[in-house]
Amino acid sequence: MTSTTTMNAALDAMHRERLMYLAREVTFEAGARMFEEGRRADRFWIVRTGSVALDLHVPGRRSAVIETLGHGELIGWSWHFPPYLWHLGAEAMSPVRAWEFDAEAVRVMCAEDPEFGRAIADWVGRVVAQRLHASRVRLLDLYAPYGSGGPM
Secondary structure, three states: OOHHHOOOHHOOHHHHHHHHOOOOOEEOOOOOOEEOOOOOOOEEEEEEEEEEEEEEEEOOOOOOOEEEEEEOOOOHHHOOOOOOOOOOEEEOOEEEEEEEEEEEHHHHHHHHHHOOOOOHHHHHHHHHHHHHHHHHHHHHHHHHOOOOOOOO
């Protein structure tokens, strides 16, 4: 995980403040499912404490854990792109405290303030790119004949 995908590194103070205006503190117990792949993505979170595993449904097998996220990291990006359906699932691996955001309210703010919208789009885009890379590497490790081909 690169530090440029955390909210504090990705958004300047003014944009962070605008986003945090919509924040609501929530908690999840260890083992709680935050969302399921294919369901409606109507919110997202920034982790304050604890860890969250992102997983991918693999037919005929257990879901593959793609990445584990923690403090300051964005949980969920599918809310930003139509048709607003989760591309992965997420489960709290420990007790989690997080800031929760209503996706529609954030999309409205993005539409009303193009500079804010660009900053959010850039942040979410970097997160998507990083998660795509992590998913590819993890799936190669799990299912390719020779793993991801990394150093031995």
